[in-house]
Amino acid sequence: MTYCVAMRLRAGLLFASDSRTNAGVDHIATFRKMSIFETPGERLITLLNAGNLATTQSVLSLLRQRLHQDGPHLLNVPSMYQAAELLGRTLREVVERDAGSGTLSQGVDFGANFLVGGQIRGEPPRLFHVYPQGNFIEATEDTPYFQIGESKYGKPIIDRVIDFDSSLTEATKCTLISFDSTIRSNLSVGLPLDLLLYRTDSLAPAQPHRVDGDDPYFNRLRRGWGEGLRRVFARLPDEDWFR
Amino acid sequence: MTYCVAMRLRAGLLFASDSRTNAGVDHIATFRKMSIFETPGERLITLLNAGNLATTQSVLSLLRQRLHQDGPHLLNVPSMYQAAELLGRTLREVVERDAGSGTLSQGVDFGANFLVGGQIRGEPPRLFHVYPQGNFIEATEDTPYFQIGESKYGKPIIDRVIDFDSSLTEATKCTLISFDSTIRSNLSVGLPLDLLLYRTDSLAPAQPHRVDGDDPYFNRLRRGWGEGLRRVFARLPDEDWFR
Numbered sequence: 001m002t003y004c005v006a007m008r009l010r011a012g013l014l015f016a017s018d019s020r021t022n023a024g025v026d027h028i029a030t031f032r033k034m035s036i037f038e039t040p041g042e043r044l045i046t047l048l049n050a051g052n053l054a055t056t057q058s059v060l061s062l063l064r065q066r067l068h069q070d071g072p073h074l075l076n077v078p079s080m081y082q083a084a085e086l087l088g089r090t091l092r093e094v095v096e097r098d099a100g101s102g103t104l105s106q107g108v109d110f111g112a113n114f115l116v117g118g119q120i121r122g123e124p125p126r127l128f129h130v131y132p133q134g135n136f137i138e139a140t141e142d143t144p145y146f147q148i149g150e151s152k153y154g155k156p157i158i159d160r161v162i163d164f165d166s167s168l169t170e171a172t173k174c175t176l177i178s179f180d181s182t183i184r185s186n187l188s189v190g191l192p193l194d195l196l197l198y199r200t201d202s203l204a205p206a207q208p209h210r211v212d213g214d215d216p217y218f219n220r221l222r223r224g225w226g227e228g229l230r231r232v233f234a235r236l237p238d239e240d241w242f243r
Numbered sequence: 244m245t246y247c248v249a250m251r252l253r254a255g256l257l258f259a260s261d262s263r264t265n266a267g268v269d270h271i272a273t274f275r276k277m278s279i280f281e282t283p284g285e286r287l288i289t290l291l292n293a294g295n296l297a298t299t300q301s302v303l304s305l306l307r308q309r310l311h312q313d314g315p316h317l318l319n320v321p322s323m324y325q326a327a328e329l330l331g332r333t334l335r336e337v338v339e340r341d342a343g344s345g346t347l348s349q350g351v352d353f354g355a356n357f358l359v360g361g362q363i364r365g366e367p368p369r370l371f372h373v374y375p376q377g378n379f380i381e382a383t384e385d386t387p388y389f390q391i392g393e394s395k396y397g398k399p400i401i402d403r404v405i406d407f408d409s410s411l412t413e414a415t416k417c418t419l420i421s422f423d424s425t426i427r428s429n430l431s432v433g434l435p436l437d438l439l440l441y442r443t444d445s446l447a448p449a450q451p452h453r454v455d456g457d458d459p460y461f462n463r464l465r466r467g468w469g470e471g472l473r474r475v476f477a478r479l480p481d482e483d484w485f486r
Contacts (some may be wrong), residue, residue, distance in 0.1 A: 232471030237464070
């Protein structure tokens with residue numbers, strides 16, 4: 001499985017993904033789930049993926065290969081909307097190719113979910129969730145974040161602390177806590193994490209961070225959050241249910 | 244959907260369930276998911292159910308009907324193991340009857356999960372998770388709790404604070420917080436909650452509690468937990484990711 005989060009805040013964009021891929025518990029591997037397409041000063045587009053690894057790798061290979069061909073590609077589409085549309089079309093193309101005949105598919109789920117966000121000069125930053133069917137929705141001020149993969153364990157903390165006006169620093173802190181909760185409760189999500197922050201209108205070169213188990217900040221957060229939760233829990237009132 | 248939790252601790256047993264049932268978002272109803280079978284002084288058996296409502300209601304109707312017939316039933320089986328076995332057999336009987344022909348089933352999932360726990364005099368308290376297939380597993384000191392239904396949102400807090408030596412008071416506090424997190428993040432889980440606590444070896448009559456949105460203790464917990472989390476979050480260190 002996988003866990004990815006992306007947020008579109010007033011201050012900018014956040015992308016985070018784990019790196020564990022598994023087909024059963026005895027076939028676990030590490031794959032990067034974050035892909036960056038950029039022309040500094042003009043556009044930055046980031047993709048996060050979850051789902052069938054053959055499908056997501058093929059989609060990314062085709063998107064990269066087509067950067068050098070005529071026709072629309074991620075470095076020439078004029079808007080993020082068209083980037084999401086192109087991604088959706090490519091996803092459908094791969095799934096139709098691989099699942100197409102049906103006779104060999106034997107119940108395999110060829111589907112994949114993508115988060116695609118970024119900024120192209122002339123537009124504000126935008127963020128989309130592309131579904132396995134190739135259609136997509138866009139993040140808004142009311143719903144400023146999307147998750148794909150094992151999203152449930154880490155959702156409550158985001159729901160409690162994040163809104164459109166959160167800072168990128170707060171959003172990162174919250175995202176790392178959300179990953180910590182997920183990793184503790186679900187073996188199929190694992191370190192290292194890939195993290196990318198983008199400041200609105202900067203159009204600066206991407207500086208992705210890799211956060212592993214030795215990362216001192218991540219470890220301070222994990223410890224502080226775990227201790228803080230237990231402290232809050234211990235101080236909450238008790239009730240005598242047998243009275 | 245549904246969310247149910249049961250715990251088997253040194254101090255006793257805890258059972259909790261929400262009461263929302265839905266078939267799509269436009270068909271929402273309230274159904275109790277906790278059933279109690281007891282002979283005070285001799286046995287207390289509690290069932291929690293999640294899954295197809297027709298299946299769970301039929302299983303419970305058959306279990307109740309058979310209390311007045313010859314043969315094994317929940318008030319005469321000599322052990323909790325046999326109670327779990329009887330439940331599993333009844334579940335298989337209902338699913339085979341309803342899904343049996345196949346021609347009418349049209350992709351409906353007839354499955355259901357049950358948690359069944361309690362104490363029969365002469366045995367310690369025991370707790371089982373009965374799967375849709377009718378087989379079952381038992382809680383141990385290492386894994387003292389089971390969840391069924393929408394379990395993921397509320398799992399991290401239980402993983403962090405509960406072990407076999409937790410008190411029933413702590414376990415109840417943690418369970419109510421786990422329900423609060425689930426209800427906030429998932430519309431298909433809703434109040435009121437049913438809560439039953441049982442002290443090891445008491446064999447006392449069951450005193451179930453119903454916790455609704457007006458419950459003063461639940462509201463103090465929700466408020467205290469939400470404020471406490473935001474306070475812990477705000478005090479955690481910030482990192483400058485753009486340095």
